[in-house]
Amino acid sequence: MNTYFCGMIGTGKTTIGLRLAEELGLDFFDLDREMDRQLGYSFHRLVAEKGWLAFRELEYSICRGFSKRKNSIICLGGGTVRYDWNVDVLRPSGKLILLEASIDALVERVSKADRPRVNEGVSLEEDLRMMWEQSRDKYLSAADIIYRTDEKTEEEEVWDLKNMILTDPEFVDLKKNCKIPS
Numbered sequence: 001m002n003t004y005f006c007g008m009i010g011t012g013k014t015t016i017g018l019r020l021a022e023e024l025g026l027d028f029f030d031l032d033r034e035m036d037r038q039l040g041y042s043f044h045r046l047v048a049e050k051g052w053l054a055f056r057e058l059e060y061s062i063c064r065g066f067s068k069r070k071n072s073i074i075c076l077g078g079g080t081v082r083y084d085w086n087v088d089v090l091r092p093s094g095k096l097i098l099l100e101a102s103i104d105a106l107v108e109r110v111s112k113a114d115r116p117r118v119n120e121g122v123s124l125e126e127d128l129r130m131m132w133e134q135s136r137d138k139y140l141s142a143a144d145i146i147y148r149t150d151e152k153t154e155e156e157e158v159w160d161l162k163n164m165i166l167t168d169p170e171f172v173d174l175k176k177n178c179k180i181p182s
Contacts, residue, residue: 001070001095001171002066002067002069002070002071002073002074002090002094003020003072003074003094003095003097003165003171004074004090004094004095004096004097005074005075005076006076006080006081006096006098006099006139006142007098007099007100007149008078008101008106008131008132009078009106009110009128010078010101010107010128011099011101011106012099012101013076013078014030014033014075015154016099016154016157016158016161017030017075018073019158020073020158020165021072021073023162024162024165026071026072027071027072027073028073029069029072029073029074029075030075031062031063031066031074031075031076031080032075034062035055035058035062035077038058039058043055043058059077059080059086060083060085060086060089063080063086063089063090064089066093067090067093067094068093069093074094079135081098081138081139081142081143084138087142095144095145095170095171097143097144097145097146097147098139098140098142098143098145098146098147099147099149100146100148100149100150101149102150103125103129105150107124107125107128110124144170147161
């Protein structure tokens with residue numbers, strides 16, 4: 001069983017996922033990094049040159065590959081679970097944890113990164129707000145667990161999620177493969 005972190009851009013999927021994988025001694029994968037690795041260049045370039053459809057096709061292919069992995073912490077892209085075909089291919093192989101944060105927290109975090117906009121011609125805050133309003137139901141219906149990432153420190157968040165995996169019966173298969181004392 002895998003643990004998939006999903007959520008909007010800036011919710012901390014990669015930061016928390018990587019730390020959690022290290023704490024649990026599990027393999028870590030990140031969709032954006034895997035996409036860049038397969039392309040041999042930044043996925044930003046793919047979006048600029050070929051558009052979002054080419055991005056989504058590659059994203060689905062990577063999700064299919066992730067679904068064949070076992071006992072890994074995997075961070076999905078910000079929009080991955082907005083597409084049912086991705087959720088359908090991932091759900092049988094793991095639990096999806098939706099990371100949530102306020103729009104203000106997302107704006108603060110995302111403004112530090114150069115990322116392609118989904119809704120061109122609007123401010124970052126408007127872009128994020130529009131994405132959340134349009135896709136809230138998709139995020140929530142994909143999630144097995146919802147966890148907020150704007151109320152505690154990163155260390156506390158990692159501790160909470162680690163404790164959840166080590167104590168929740170839903171994660172029993174993953175717990176067996178952790179390389180730490182249980």
